[in-house]
Each structure stands twice: as C-alpha cells, then as structure tokens.
Amino acid sequence: MAGPMKMRATLAGGGTAAAHTDVRVLMTHPMTTAQSGQALHFIQNITVKQNGKTVIEAEISQAVSRNPVFSFRLKGGAKGDKIEVSWLDNKGETNKIETAVA
Amino acid sequence: MTRRSLLAVLGLLLAKPLSVLAAWNEQAFGAKTTADALKGIGASAPSPSKDIVIDAPQIAENGAVVPIEISSSIPGTSAIAVVIEKNPFPLAGRFEFKEGALPFVKLNVKMGETSDVRVVAFAGGKQFSATREIKVTIGGCGG
Numbered sequence: 001m002a003g004p005m006k007m008r009a010t011l012a013g014g015g016t017a018a019a020h021t022d023v024r025v026l027m028t029h030p031m032t033t034a035q036s037g038q039a040l041h042f043i044q045n046i047t048v049k050q051n052g053k054t055v056i057e058a059e060i061s062q063a064v065s066r067n068p069v070f071s072f073r074l075k076g077g078a079k080g081d082k083i084e085v086s087w088l089d090n091k092g093e094t095n096k097i098e099t100a101v102a
Numbered sequence: 103m104t105r106r107s108l109l110a111v112l113g114l115l116l117a118k119p120l121s122v123l124a125a126w127n128e129q130a131f132g133a134k135t136t137a138d139a140l141k142g143i144g145a146s147a148p149s150p151s152k153d154i155v156i157d158a159p160q161i162a163e164n165g166a167v168v169p170i171e172i173s174s175s176i177p178g179t180s181a182i183a184v185v186i187e188k189n190p191f192p193l194a195g196r197f198e199f200k201e202g203a204l205p206f207v208k209l210n211v212k213m214g215e216t217s218d219v220r221v222v223a224f225a226g227g228k229q230f231s232a233t234r235e236i237k238v239t240i241g242g243c244g245g
Contacts, residue, residue, distance in 0.1 A: 020204055033212070035190065044126040048203070055202040061131050063186060063194040063212050065167045071208035 002089065003028030005097040009083040012073075021077030021101055023048065025085045026069045033062040042090055043068065049084040050074050077101055130193050136185055136220065139193040143183050144229070145222045151176060151230035154223050158236050162213060165238040171208040174223040174230075179205035181224040187233075188217035214241045 006026040012019055032038040040062060048056035056072055074083075079101055086096035130142025140146055157171040172182055182205055183196040189212070199205050205223065213219075213236060220233045 035214075050202055053202065055200050057198040057200070058195060058207075059126050059131070060195040060209075061191055061193055063189055063191065065210035065212055069208075069210055071171075071206075073204040073206040075202055075204055 002030070002093050002095060005085070005087075005095055007083065007085055007097045007099045009081070009099050009101045011077055011079065011101060019076070021050075021074040021081065021083070023072040023074060023083055023085070024069070025072075025097070026067065027087055027095070028067055029087075029089065031062060031064055031066045031068060040090065043087045044090050045088040046070070047084075047086050048072055048074075049082075049086075050077070051082050052084075127193075127196070130196075131191060133193060134191060136187045136192045139185050139191075140220075140222065143193065143196060143222065145183070145224070145231070148222050148229035148231035151223065151232055154182075154221050154230060154232035156219065156221050156232060156234040158219065158234060160235075161237045161239065163239050165213040165215070165241040167210045168213050168236060168238070169208065169210050170219065170236075172206065172221050174205040174221075174225070176205075176223050176225045176230055178225040179223050182207060183222040183224075184209070184211070185220040185222065186211060186213055186217050187220060188215050189213065213238045 009023045012022050032041045034040050042062040046058040081101040084098040088094045133139040133142050153175045155173050162168040181198045184194040185192045186194050194211050197207050216237045218233045218235050222231045
C-alpha cells in the first residue's frame with residue numbers, strides 16, 4: 001500500500017542567503033515490478049514545487065526502489081520557502097507533502 | 103446535433119480527465135533495449151560528455167537499492183534521464199529541471215544484474231551522455 005511521505009528541505013551551508021536548497025523526500029510506495037509476480041504498481045510522475053511554482057517534473061519507472069527516496073537541489077532559496085512534492089502512480093493513486101524550508 | 107458530433111463531444115469529455123494526469127512516456131519506458139529507450143526520449147545519438155557526474159558504488163551488494171547521484175555542469179541542462187542498460191526496461195527515469203532547479207538528482211534504483219548506467223543530459227536542444235558500470239552481486243528486480 002502506498003502510505004505517508006516525509007520531507008526535509010534545508011538551506012545548503014546555512015545562513016539566510018544559501019547557494020541552494022536541498023530537498024530530500026521519502027515516499028512510501030511498494031514500487032512493484034512485473035518480474036516480482038505481483039501486480040505492476042509504481043509511481044510514474046513526481047512534481048516538485050517551490051512557493052507554488054513547478055521547478056522539477058519527473059517521470060519514473062518501476063526500476064526505482066521500493067519506498068523511493070529522492071534528493072533534489074533548488075537554486076537559492078530562503079527560510080520559510082514552501083516546498084511541495086506530489087506523486088501519481090500507474091493506478092491513479094496520488095499523494096503530496098508540503099514543508100517549509102528550515 | 104448529429105450523432106457524429108455528439109460522439110465527438112462525448113469523446114472530448116472522456117478524454118479530459120486523462121489530460122489532467124501528468125504525461126508518462128509509455129513508448130520510452132516500455133522499450134526493452136537501450137537503443138529504443140534512447141530513441142523514445144529523443145536522444146538516439148548523444149555526444150559523450152565529461153561534464154555529467156555519476157556518483158554510485160562500484161559494486162552494489164543489493165541490486166534492489168542502488169544509490170545513484172547525478173549532476174550535470176553542462177550549461178543550460180534542462181533534463182536528465184537515467185538508463186540502466188541491462189534492465190528488462192532500461193529507462194528508469196527522466197527529470198525535467200525548470201527555472202529554479204539545479205540539474206541534480208539522487209535516487210535509488212533496482213538493477214537486475216551488472217550493467218552500464220547511462221545518464222543522458224539535455225541542454226540547448228542537444229543530448230549528451232556519460233556511462234558508468236555498476237557491478238551487482240545480488241539482482242534486485244524481484245522487489
């Protein structure tokens with residue numbers, strides 16, 4: 001079963017004017033392949049938004065490991081920026097998480 | 103309203119929810135060879151580049167979770183694709199970096215066996231690639 005997500009967004013190097021924002025996100029998802037003998041069930045699309053604006057759009061396959069963990073980097077950034085990550089799988093299930101940059 | 107135009111309207115209504123869903127490149131992800139996967143993402147003949155950095159273990163003991171960190175210093179990199187050449191379906195992902203994102207991604211992938219991992223970077227309408235071999239002791243496609 002697809003479950004909760006966890007995310008952490010931090011400014012690289014600390015301070016208020018960082019070079020970039022590190023985004024680390026965990027998605028609870030079986031990511032089953034056809035080879036496993038189970039029904040194919042995997043995340044296909046991931047969207048990353050920074051303050052409501054789409055900054056990364058990804059398409060992935062069943063080759064991504066179970067309970068996917070991704071790290072992304074966004075240009076600049078400031079404390080309190082809102083980062084949202086959402087996913088959509090091949091069965092139409094979806095989930096999202098929002099956090100403020102710490 | 104003719105029957106044909108009614109059908110056309112119904113067709114549009116039915117097609118609408120699908121268009122709301124994000125796109126997924128079925129042709130490229132369904133490809134069973136690296137050549138077809140590269141063709142599917144519009145990168146049939148990428149130029150070799152040393153400006154793509156692939157950071158991954160030389161030997162992955164567990165093919166179910168192989169960490170790969172990728173970055174491109176090619177100016178104007180707008181997307182990066184990961185192709186695991188010997189996997190049953192080689193294309194593992196394609197990441198589009200819009201204004202505000204750096205061309206960097208770290209992810210965990212499954213690898214069925216020892217394989218070259220090819221990373222394709224898209225920049226300014228051109229395609230570049232770099233490969234790195236990752237040896238796998240226990241395959242991970244059953245997960």
